[in-house]
Amino acid sequence: MTNKKGFTTKSLHTELPQKDAYNALHMPVYDGVAFEFDTAEDIRDSFEGKVFAHAYSRTTNPTVAYFEQKLLNLTGAHAVMALSSGMAAISNALLALVEKGGNIVSSNHLFGHTYALLKETLPAWGIEVRFVDMSDLEQVRNNIDEKTRVLFFETITNPQLEILDIAQISHLAHENNVVVVADSTITPPYVFESAKFGVDVEVMSATKFMSGGAAAVGGVVIDNGLFDWSKVPALETWYDKFEKNALALRIRKEIFRHLGGCMTAHTAHYLNMGLDILALRVDRCVENCLVLGEFFGKHPKVKEVTYPGLKDNAYYELNQKQFSGKPGAVMTIDLESKEKCFSFFNQLKLVRRATNLNDNKTLIIHPESTIYCEFDTEEKKEMGIRDTMMRISVGIEDVEDLIQDFNQALELI
Ligand code: PLP
Numbered sequence: 001m002t003n004k005k006g007f008t009t010k011s012l013h014t015e016l017p018q019k020d021a022y023n024a025l026h027m028p029v030y031d032g033v034a035f036e037f038d039t040a041e042d043i044r045d046s047f048e049g050k051v052f053a054h055a056y057s058r059t060t061n062p063t064v065a066y067f068e069q070k071l072l073n074l075t076g077a078h079a080v081m082a083l084s085s086g087m088a089a090i091s092n093a094l095l096a097l098v099e100k101g102g103n104i105v106s107s108n109h110l111f112g113h114t115y116a117l118l119k120e121t122l123p124a125w126g127i128e129v130r131f132v133d134m135s136d137l138e139q140v141r142n143n144i145d146e147k148t149r150v151l152f153f154e155t156i157t158n159p160q161l162e163i164l165d166i167a168q169i170s171h172l173a174h175e176n177n178v179v180v181v182a183d184s185t186i187t188p189p190y191v192f193e194s195a196k197f198g199v200d201v202e203v204m205s206a207t208k209f210m211s212g213g214a215a216a217v218g219g220v221v222i223d224n225g226l227f228d229w230s231k232v233p234a235l236e237t238w239y240d241k242f243e244k245n246a247l248a249l250r251i252r253k254e255i256f257r258h259l260g261g262c263m264t265a266h267t268a269h270y271l272n273m274g275l276d277i278l279a280l281r282v283d284r285c286v287e288n289c290l291v292l293g294e295f296f297g298k299h300p301k302v303k304e305v306t307y308p309g310l311k312d313n314a315y316y317e318l319n320q321k322q323f324s325g326k327p328g329a330v331m332t333i334d335l336e337s338k339e340k341c342f343s344f345f346n347q348l349k350l351v352r353r354a355t356n357l358n359d360n361k362t363l364i365i366h367p368e369s370t371i372y373c374e375f376d377t378e379e380k381k382e383m384g385i386r387d388t389m390m391r392i393s394v395g396i397e398d399v400e401d402l403i404q405d406f407n408q409a410l411e412l413i
Pocket of ligand 1: 085087088114158185206356
């Protein structure tokens with residue numbers, strides 16, 4: 001397969017690693033745990049890493065490896081690691097890159113559980129996290145010191161839907177020998193070529209767009225092969241042995257293996273199918289978002305509509321430049337008050353009240369009273385979480401049906 005083919009063609013035609021015993025066209029689901037070796041020498045060589053062979057599904061599995069291969073074909077990255085969830089991808093990548101005593105400079109606008117990981121869990125393990133307003137380059141620069149190992153942000157923040165100039169941030173990080181780690185959950189590889197913008201490591205929740213419509217929980221770490229791992233203290237000994245593969249192998253052979261965050265073969269099966277139709281679903285969702293954005297924009301009861309694909313959005317240009325004008329399918333609307341939000345929410349008949357993104361069905365949530373309920377008022381303010389805001393993850397329904405549902409609910413409040 002040449003790399004010149006389109007995203008969907010490449011995904012559909014990623015070759016199986018070897019001819020299947022029954023000529024199956026799809027990669028089969030290898031649900032078993034252990035793989036047998038013919039001789040003591042073979043199993044020894046596999047454990048010593050001299051030859052590659054699947055041995056035990058917590059470390060590698062053929063169906064999962066095929067999913068990783070598909071993503072490698074699609075991204076042209078150096079290495080891809082599949083994990084049990086988006087949170088596993090984020091935590092494993094950061095734990096592999098930052099040693100005890102090192103620090104991370106992170107955007108303060110993050111998905112709630114990521115914020116909690118950085119605020120509570122990583123500091124307890126000896127990793128300091130400095131939250132900053134990443135759109136303020138001076139603030140970012142002032143927080144970087146000789147112990148800073150990672151700059152962390154979301155390509156489009158969830159749920160504030162802010163976008164950074166990623167090339168600019170990457171430049172600043174690299175001037176200071178700091179690794180750029182971006183969570184690109186809202187902008188999967190079909191719309192965002194992270195290497196072009198200097199992102200060293202991409203982490204994402206495969207649960208969202210990739211899973212094919214909320215079919216399974218999974219995560220991905222992508223090493224674009226841009227950073228010199230010899231310059232990262234946490235990877236020093238790994239670099240001596242594995243050079244360019246230092247990060248991938250530290251994650252695979254230590255962090256991920258010891259913490260046990262493996263993806264199951266069944267999850268990989270769903271993700272393999274999800275990738276094949278990812279582009280179709282993203283295109284349809286973006287179309288729906290644009291139509292809904294126009295509808296909400298004109299409705300007198302909607303105080304604000306936020307979607308970076310809309311021409312009057314502050315991030316419209318950055319969206320064109322970085323995400324080919326396809327900024328995922330999450331939008332927010334603000335109503336007059338929290339009470340109005342709840343009342344609107346409860347009137348919806350078609351749109352589902354649920355906490356996920358990029359299901360094929362349209363979902364709605366009130367972030368302030370749910371995902372962010374454990375944070376105090378000051379923290380919510382710092383994270384840009386308003387109680388008048390609702391997050392809508394737009395699905396692939398016929399858009400007229402969505403408009404009809406949103407419209408009837410707005411009429412009733
Ligand atoms: N990153 C972002 C931006 C998310 O929205 C989420 C989940 O909603 C995650 C990470 C965590 O992903 P997962 O639920 O697969 O662990």
